[in-house]
Amino acid sequence: MTLDRRDFLKLMGAGAGVSLAGCATQQTAAVGEAMSKSGGRRVVVVGGGYGGTVAAKYIRMLDSSIEVVLIEPNKQFVSCPFSNLYIGGLLKDLSSLTIGYDKLAANHGIKMVHDTVTAVDPVKKTVTVSTGTIDYDRLVVSPGVDFRAEELEGYNLATTPEIMPHAWKAGPQTLLLRKQLEAMPNGGTVVLTVPVSPFRCPPGPYERTSMIAMYLKEHKPKSKIVVLDANPDIASKPGLFRKGWAKHYASIIDYRKAQKVTAVNEKNRSVFVEGIEEIKGDVVNVIPPQRAGKIAQVAGLIGPDKAWCPVDATTFESKLHKNIHVIGDACIAGAMPKSGYSANSEAKVCATNVVAMMNGKETTELSGINTCFSYISAKEAISVAGVYTVKGGAIIAVPNSGGVSPDLSELEAIYAESWLKNILTEMST
Amino acid sequence: MIKTRKGWALAAGILAVSTTALAAPPSAEMLSNACAGCHGTNGGSAGLTMPSLAGQSKEAIVDAMKKYKSGERKSTIMGRLAKGYSDAQIVAMGEFFSKKKIHATNQTLDPVKVAKGASLQEANCSRCHLEEGREGKDDTPAMASQWLPYLQIQMNQYLTDQRKMPEKMAEKVKPLSKADLDALLHYYASVK
Structure with missing residues (x-):
């Protein structure tokens, strides 16, 4: 983990030693300051991704008398959306996907703590980090996902991703997968495994398949990509992906549905379908099954499905612990998919109602949006969009709205770039 | 405070019902x-x-x-x-x-085109695109400070009949060359 981060910082052009030292100093100062301020009202937000940054920002925008502490171990965030374009070779580096927290913190008076949460006490209402304990009135957790490695025999969380990258958290893993593709001989086989739904970013594995196929077609045309999908069919935009693949990559993509991978072998660089059929690859991209991020486990927020966090559909308050809200991929948000835009939208609903509850005011029903673009080729993208409301305590899609693109579209590929620019600007300023 | 598991579940259950019942419709x-x-x-x-x-x-x-x-x-x-x-x-x-303030953008724009657009807008557009494009008559959109690529995509959609021009606009646009129109878009993008 540390090595990953150092390598990554080096690649990002930052001096690892300097950054880590600077980081430690800032942590101590920030926690000290955060802890010493007593008497006021405080919200602690854990996780500086698509959900957490926006929740912290909107709470401050809606009520600047509430102190907001944002806890995030990394000093930079790398977006998962668009990271498939780097893997396919459409982006030269990850700089356009990378944001910092300085402007966000300065513009909105958010207190940043670069540290990892080790414990949450929902009764005392405290969060523990390596340098101390922080009190909260309300806690918002946006921890993203973790891997259910125990469901893949032979999968070691520390070593397997170095050999068979998941690249499902953007950063060093994204770089590694690209490096492996570049090193692969022409005529080699890429294996990509899709876990059973629900997982982070439903169209993500299929966009990645498209981007890898695009790279192979151009640079290694004798190569193939075998997709082993645990689901009964392509889990998102199936018609459009099939159309795009038939148009561009018919001889490159070998898509196999209902092929659940249950074991891996690091030495052979292989995976096993239902523990029996061994499939080897030159590059093996294993996307493991997922659950709510670690902090959700630490805080006891995961529900009876042992994977995700049940929440109230209006406030995103945990159904297991009062005063703790869960947003983004980690929560069960009914019809809203586990996407970056959903997390952005949920964060605002949560922020609105956290502020209302802290001021003893009436809460407001959710109105949410998801928009999600997937690239098929260098110039064509497809999208899915939805508008969400609450009915009978559950988040549903507004009837007769939303849906997928009618066809592959060059205009959507152009709009997608502005999508990224705007959503990352929202998170970082 | 109720501390047993059953108690928590009960409290959470009541909470879920009450917040849903009390929530105002989306503002x-x-x-x-x-x-x-x-x-x-x-x-x-x-x-x-x-x-x-x-x-x-x-x-x-x-x-x-x-x-x-x-x-x-x-x-x-x-x-x-x-x-x-x-x-x-x-x-x-x-x-x-x-009710929000116009979002002032900083764009690199060709000053010659901006100047040409400025001289064209008065006679051609200003009856509906009011206040140098900061406001619009009736449902005419404000255009001041919009990004040039956005404006260009929209104009292209008008010219290729993907978007329908209001009659008054069509009358004004018809005699103008593509270079004139591009200059106008540069001008509106430059207004802060």
């Missing part, structure tokens, strides 16, 4: 904030092909959304989204964004 702010992921915080867009909604007239937003909703105005994603809102909700969003 203008709740509805509009959801748009900001694509259109920028408070409707100020940083994406070159995405329009800023900040400072746009209420009538223009309502007109655009209703046309998206009915399919009269072609779109990629907006038609699918507009169908998710009632007419009253669309008006509420229009009001919300119209």
